[in-house]
Structure formats: C-alpha cells, structure tokens
Amino acid sequence: MWIFWTVIAIVGIAIVVAGAIVYLDGRKQRELEQAEKAELESKVGGDEVVVAPSPTETVEPEVVEVLEPQEPGSTVLVEPVVEPEPAVVEPEVERPEAPLSRWARLRRRLSTSNNALARALADLLSVDKIDADVWDDFETTLITSDLGVGPATELTEALRKRLAVDGVADPVKAKEILTEELLRLVDPSLDRSLNLTPANDGDPAVVLVVGVNGTGKTTTVGKLARVLVAEDKSVVLGAADTFRAAAAEQLATWGERVGVETVRSDVDGADPASVAFDAVAKGVEDGVDVVIVDTAGRLHTKTGLMDELGKVKRVIEKKAPVNEVLLVLDATTGQNGMTQARIFAEVVDVTGIVLTKLDGSAKGGIVVQVQRELGVPVKLVGLGEGVDDLAPFDPEGFVQGILGD
Numbered sequence: 001m002w003i004f005w006t007v008i009a010i011v012g013i014a015i016v017v018a019g020a021i022v023y024l025d026g027r028k029q030r031e032l033e034q035a036e037k038a039e040l041e042s043k044v045g046g047d048e049v050v051v052a053p054s055p056t057e058t059v060e061p062e063v064v065e066v067l068e069p070q071e072p073g074s075t076v077l078v079e080p081v082v083e084p085e086p087a088v089v090e091p092e093v094e095r096p097e098a099p100l101s102r103w104a105r106l107r108r109r110l111s112t113s114n115n116a117l118a119r120a121l122a123d124l125l126s127v128d129k130i131d132a133d134v135w136d137d138f139e140t141t142l143i144t145s146d147l148g149v150g151p152a153t154e155l156t157e158a159l160r161k162r163l164a165v166d167g168v169a170d171p172v173k174a175k176e177i178l179t180e181e182l183l184r185l186v187d188p189s190l191d192r193s194l195n196l197t198p199a200n201d202g203d204p205a206v207v208l209v210v211g212v213n214g215t216g217k218t219t220t221v222g223k224l225a226r227v228l229v230a231e232d233k234s235v236v237l238g239a240a241d242t243f244r245a246a247a248a249e250q251l252a253t254w255g256e257r258v259g260v261e262t263v264r265s266d267v268d269g270a271d272p273a274s275v276a277f278d279a280v281a282k283g284v285e286d287g288v289d290v291v292i293v294d295t296a297g298r299l300h301t302k303t304g305l306m307d308e309l310g311k312v313k314r315v316i317e318k319k320a321p322v323n324e325v326l327l328v329l330d331a332t333t334g335q336n337g338m339t340q341a342r343i344f345a346e347v348v349d350v351t352g353i354v355l356t357k358l359d360g361s362a363k364g365g366i367v368v369q370v371q372r373e374l375g376v377p378v379k380l381v382g383l384g385e386g387v388d389d390l391a392p393f394d395p396e397g398f399v400q401g402i403l404g405d
C-alpha cells in the first residue's frame, strides 16, 4: 500500500515541477520581448520611421582610414586638400571675313552715302541745255566733293570735250564717260598692294601706322590684323601709342579676338620707340609674318612729331627694316585732313594711305586729291565701325560705288 502512495507522490511532484518549468520559461520569453521593444523605442524616438535595409540591398562597408600611431615628436605629413583648378576659359578666336567679300559688301555703303560726285552728274544730266554756267556749277560741286581744284578742273574739261562730241542726250552714255574719266583720276595703274615681303629672310615685314589721333589709327591696326589673319598670316601688334593709356588696351582687345599677340608697356607714357622695338623683337623671335606698330600722332609741333616718329623708325630698324608706313586719314575732315597729310609726308616716308570713315563722307573725291598731292596710293579704306569694315582699295569698285551703281 505504501508503494501505491509513494508512486502517487512522485507523479504529483513531477507534475508540479514540470508546470513550474513551463511557467518560468514563458515568463522569461515575455521579459525578453519587452526588453527588446523598449530598446527599439529608445533608439527610434518620436514617430520617426526607420526603413531598414532590405535583405536584398547591399550595404557598402564604410572605408575608415586607419592612422598609424606616430612616434612622439615625429612630423605628421598631412596631405593638402587639393581644390580643383577653376577652368580657364580661352577667349574664342574669330575667323575674320576674307578681303574680297568685304569689298563687295562695303561697296554698297558708298552708293548710299549721297555722294557729291553722283549728285553733280545727276544735276548735269537733268538740264535741257548745258551752257557755261552749268559747267561752272558742275566744277564747283566737284571741288566741294574734296576732289581738289586741279582734278576738278581736269574732269570738267575732259567731260566738256567728250560730251560735246558724243552729246549728253543719252544719260547712260554720259554716265559711262564720267565713270571712265573719274577712274582715270583715281588711277587704276597704281600698285596698291601692301609690301609684306621681308627684306631679309626670316625677318617679319614691319608696318608702321601713323596719323593724327582720332582718325581711326588704332582701329585700323586692329582691322588690318584681321585682314592679314584672314589671309593666313601670323601677326604681332605693337602698342607704341603710349600717349593715350587706353589705346594699348583697345589694341590688345583687337588682337585677342583674332588670336594675335600684342606687345605693350605696363608703364603709362613709356617710350614709344622702346615698345616698337620690343614688338619687332618679339616678331623676329616668334618668326611671324608681319608686325604692325600703332603710334601716337600728336601734332604738337612738326619737330616734335618728326623727332618721335623718326626715333620709332630708327629704333625698329635696329631689328628689321620697315616695309610700309601707312598714313591714316579721316575722310570726313576734308581739307584739314589734307593739311595733316602734308605734315606727315614731310616727317616720314609714307608708302600708303588708309582712308577711314568713307562711309560717313559724301566726299569721296579726297582719294584723288591725297594721291595727287602725296604721290602715294590709297591702299586701304575704312567703311564703318564694324570689325571687318576695312578693305583693300579697289578703284573700279570705288568709282562705281560713288556713282551709285
């Protein structure tokens, strides 16, 4: 019997122990879950939502630089932080217009400039009978067109004779005759090409540009550089107009646009001869085709001008001979321009004339007068403020332009 009760007691104890184990295990599990929850809430805080990486996403391991421990007193080399260089923006180099197409475009400007010569012809053809008074008026109009007294008389006489024979009844014929006679005065036989053949092999051709300030000298040097670059020539500019501080800046800007170097001085009022010398020296060193030197043209005294330009030329010629001395004249200044031209021609050996601002002048006759007086051809003409408004002078195109063809 006691065996029966012993078995019952053992079974009862076993049941109680098993129940206790199950209870304790469940409680531990709940405590663990609560602890995890509390930890999670303390990390997240508030209502923030954390998006955990999905098991498919690859998380790149963070690269951590491990620094070697340094010996006390040793120098630690810290690599400087290299800022990226700001990109250098090169100025865009322009391709200037070719000389031939310039003239075709610019010729139209002459025909629209209400030219006195065209007007004189129209007046002549509009009268019923050409008598002595009509011829006198004609000659006077020619003189006011800056043709000069000599050429005006010559032209009137030539027309008088030829129209007396052929008659003026046919306006087309009369215009043809005037065209021929004018062309004869402008003289198509003159050599108008720029002499850019260096005297010595390897030297650049040197072009010295002179003229009174304000005539368009600096502008002409810039435009001429463009004409030459369009002909595939290499060029260096010399800013020897040191009298006006902004002139060098102006010239350098012209050069930059066509990718041409400008030699200038950093010092205001520097010696023009020294800048001119440096420019030619640079041209020799770089082996360029042409060096164009801009000068200041102060007409303070004739001797002062002579000294200045004479010195510039002499100093340049220590490096290379001067090929061309171009005199820049403003066509709108008429007889004033002629007076300047005479003075410059006495001071330097002018080899060619650049007539600027012909677009603003109704007096194209100055071409004839200046060539006659100086015995030097007009080689280039300026017909506007645009960068490509300078062109080699073409006598036929000029005469047709001013007569409105």
Ligand SMILES: Nc1nc2c(ncn2[C@@H]2O[C@H](COP(=O)(O)OP(=O)(O)OP(=O)(O)O)[C@@H](O)[C@H]2O)c(=O)[nH]1
Pocket: 211, 212, 213, 214, 215, 216, 217, 218, 219, 220, 241, 244, 247, 296, 297, 356, 357, 358, 359, 360, 381, 382, 383, 384, 385, 389
């Ligand atoms: N309409 C017209 N204007 C021109 C022409 N050539 C030059 N000019 C203008 O004339 C003005 C004077 O030109 P510059 O080149 O500065 O004259 P500059 O002789 O060098 O004068 P400085 O620099 O003072 O010695 C400028 O406003 C030019 O744009 C031209 O053919 N036609």
